[in-house]
Amino acid sequence: MLSIGKLGQAAGVKVPTIRYYEQIGLLPPPDRSAGNQRLYPRAALERLSFIRHARELGFPLEAIRDLLSLSDRPDHPCEAVDDIARAQLEATRARIARLRALEAELERMLAQCASGRVSDCRVIESLGNHALCTHHVEAV
Amino acid sequence: MLSIGKLGQAAGVKVPTIRYYEQIGLLPPPDRSAGNQRLYPRAALERLSFIRHARELGFPLEAIRDLLSLSDRPDHPCEAVDDIARAQLEATRARIARLRALEAELERMLAQCASGRVSDCRVIESLGNHALCTHHVEAV
DNA sequence: TTAATCTCTATAGCAACTAGAGCTTCAAGA
DNA sequence: TCTTGAAGCTCTAGTTGCTATAGAGATTAA
Ligand SMILES: [Zn+2]
Ligand SMILES: [Zn+2]
Ligand SMILES: [Zn+2]
Ligand SMILES: [Zn+2]
Numbered sequence A, B: 001m002l003s004i005g006k007l008g009q010a011a012g013v014k015v016p017t018i019r020y021y022e023q024i025g026l027l028p029p030p031d032r033s034a035g036n037q038r039l040y041p042r043a044a045l046e047r048l049s050f051i052r053h054a055r056e057l058g059f060p061l062e063a064i065r066d067l068l069s070l071s072d073r074p075d076h077p078c079e080a081v082d083d084i085a086r087a088q089l090e091a092t093r094a095r096i097a098r099l100r101a102l103e104a105e106l107e108r109m110l111a112q113c114a115s116g117r118v119s120d121c122r123v124i125e126s127l128g129n130h131a132l133c134t135h136h137v138e139a140v
Numbered sequence C: 001t002t003a004a005t006c007t008c009t010a011t012a013g014c015a016a017c018t019a020g021a022g023c024t025t026c027a028a029g030a
Numbered sequence D: 001t002c003t004t005g006a007a008g009c010t011c012t013a014g015t016t017g018c019t020a021t022a023g024a025g026a027t028t029a030a
Helices: A004-011 A015-023 A042-056 A061-071 A079-112 A122-128 B004-011 B015-023 B042-056 B061-071 B079-112 B122-128
Strands: none
Touching: A004 A015, A004 A042, A015 A042, A042 A061, A042 B122, A061 A079, A061 B122, A079 A122, A079 B079, A079 B122, A122 B042, A122 B061, A122 B079, B004 B015, B004 B042, B015 B042, B042 B061, B061 B079, B079 B122
16 A cells, blocks of 8 residues: 555655545545555556656546546447547647747747847837738637 | 727737736726726737737746836847747747657557557557657656 | 616636645654 | 654645626617
C-alpha cells in the first residue's frame, strides 16, 4: 500500500492534484489508515499514471474520464476510444495551425521594426492597426 | 461618444469584457451619462482595438498592460516593446514545438491501433504504459 | 405610451490546478 | 519513551481571461 506522497512521487503527480482528482471523481476514494490517511493499492498507481500520460498529451479531464471508463470494458470494440484520440489529434492540429499563423505575424512585426523610437515602432503600429495584417486567424 | 455596446461592436469585443478590462485597470473608467451609463470617446476605440489585436496574437493581459504604457511614451526607444513581442514569439514557438510532439505521439498511437477490442487497443495501451513512447516533452 | 433593447451592479462559474492556514499523524533518532 | 520534523488532513481562496446570470434602471423607436 502506498501513502499519497509515495503515490505522487511514483506517478509524477503532485499530492494536491491527487486529492483534486479524488474530489472530482476521477480517482476513487481510497481506504484510510487508522489515523485517517489515504492508503492506495498498486492499481491506483496504474490509473494515476494513465491519467498523467493523457494529461501530458493534452486530453481534457472529461475525455480522460471517458477513456478510463472505456478501458474498464475490455471486450467492447475500441471505436469510442479511438474517436476520443482522433478528436484530440484534431484539436491539437487546429491549435498548431493557429499558433503558426500567430508566429508568422509576430515574426513579420519584429522583422519590420527598425528598433528606433516607440513612435516609429512597427510592433506598436501593427498592433494598433489591424489592417496591416496580411493574414488573420479567428480565435479557436 | 459611444455607448459600451457600440464600442464593443466597433472593436469586436463583448460588453462584459470591456467592463472587465475597466475593472482590472486596462481601460480607464470613462465618463458617465446622466443615467450613469458609460460614454466612451473615440480614443477608447483605438485602445480597445489594440488590446483585442494583441489578445488575438496571444499576448497575456499583463504584457498588454506594459505595451499600452510603453506606447504612451513615443519618444522612448522601442526596445522594451520589441522585447515583449520577442518573448511572445518565443512562447508561441515553444507551444508549437510541444504540440507537434503531442501530434506525433497521437498519430502513432492511432496508426498502430487495429481497431479491435479495447483489450487490444494501442491507444489505451500507450496511455497506460509510458515506456511505449518514443519521444517525450515535458509540460511547458 | 409602451415595448423592446441597453445598461447597470454584483456574484458565481469555467479548467485544472496551486497555495496557504491551521491542524493531526507518523517515523526515526536520542 | 520522548521529541522533532516531515508528511498528511480539511477547507478556503487564488490563478487567467473571461462568460453567464439576476434583478434593477435607462434609453430609444414605434
Ligand atoms: Zn520596435
Ligand atoms: Zn493581426
Ligand atoms: Zn483502438
Ligand atoms: Zn508519451
